[in-house]
Amino acid sequence: MLTNLFPHVEWDAILDATYETLYMSAVTILATFILGLILGLVLFLTGKGNMWQNRFFNGIIAAVINVFRSIPFIILIILLLPFTNAIVGDIIGADAALPALIIGAAPFYARMVEIGLREVDRGVIEAARSMGAGAGQIIFKVLIPESLPALISGITVTGIAIIGYTAMAGIVGAGGLGNMAYLQGFQRDQTDVTFVATVIILVIVFVIQIIGDTVTRRLDKR
């Protein structure tokens, strides 16, 4: 029956493409979480009235984040081609998409991290300082745990944007469902392939959203 409904769909290829999309998304989300968290923390801590207040450094980080956040992703991929070639040794395939995906997504998430950290009650940070907590203890025992719901809902939103980016990356040769929808669906005029690829992407997005919402709700004891 499936063959009748979707005559052009090769299910083995779909499975491979889904795997590639999941692979690219998972690696990017993980790397974005770590990189964005570090960038966001530095951005927050060097900001006005915080532990490492430093206007110069803060200005530079903010500028870098804003620049990379503002470049349309499809252009960022092209701009980064030489860089990708240098570190991955290839400009085609799932691995080749990773540098652009991470560099595109991490600054976006860094801003969300900063916003989340700003929501942490200053009084609680002051209380930790009054107990003799050092910078590391304040970061790992106060800032991160107290902003965790915001950090998780932020990575959920970013993760969904990343799925969208992987589809775009597919158009310039990254593989995955986006690539399949474009090459086999659009260019060969096989609408059923595009349709199946879209449905799978939607399912992935919904699953990420549900997981993110559930975890956020469980963590929030306020």
Next chain:
Amino acid sequence: MITLNAVRKVFQTRNGPVQAVDDISLRIEQGEIFGIIGYSGAGKSTLIRMLNMLERPSTGTVSVAGQDLAALSNKALRKARQEISMIFQHFNLLWSRTVAENISFPLEIAGVSKEERKKRVAELITLVGLEGRGDSYPSQLSGGQKQRVGIARALANNPKVLLCDEATSALDPKTTDSILNLLVEINKKLGLTIVLITHEMNVIRKICHRVAVMENGKVVEQGPVLELFKRPKQLITKDFLKQVVEPEETTDMIKQLAKAKPESKIIQLKFIGGHAEEPIITSVIRSFDVSVNILQGNVSQTQNGPYGTLFIQLQGEYSEIERAVAFMHEQQVEVEVMAYAD
């Protein structure tokens, strides 16, 4: 225990420098409860934050338990802070941690082992009367219970000094009383030195041994609490005392009476410490040809002894009233003739 020497704090703001704390020198003794009272903006928050270097003084020295805090290295200061703990107006608990985990927090910072932490947390929960609430989250507690967690957390590392930053200002009167009683209890039981800032004279009256009054960054008056009640010198001190001894409706009532009988005199008598029992009114009525109308009286307890006030109205011949007042002045009470013009 705590010595402040010519401490100043200047904040640079867009509208020029602001003197938050202006040349304050204080000595706070081991084991006493020392209150600092002032209106908001008087500089008391900045002052108390200099006792643990959350704010660094612009000039002057702060020494706690013999250590000059400003001279300590970062590491030594963090160590010193474990002995100077603090509780806050808005409790400042971590919402992501349970009651037990919140109390355990300063112990983790101090590097106490897990078993030790567990034991100490159980002791502290009992000390502040929160048995059975160890696994609750702060959002499930009332304000008074949250402050109890704050106190337990502050006591975790056996501090020498407890700083209270408007610790009862967010609580209702009944809860305030229970928290104040708890503070007195731990002061006695643990011999802890307590420094508190507040804008409520009642807090000072109930638990402090000595008090400093702050206005515009300066300490304008200080002394034992009872002494201040007896002989307030500054206008602002008298203002604060009114919160306790002279509620607004009393003032209104006295104004009314003074207007109705302009020939009479309204007098406030203050009985301090042991003299609260002397039968002064009886003597006045027996010895002078005046009638005494008792308007209002109260007796309240301070940490240095009882303190009473009595408002009376004297009626009779002008000269007799004058003689009666002169007689009262000779007794062991403070006499103030109330003037309510208008």
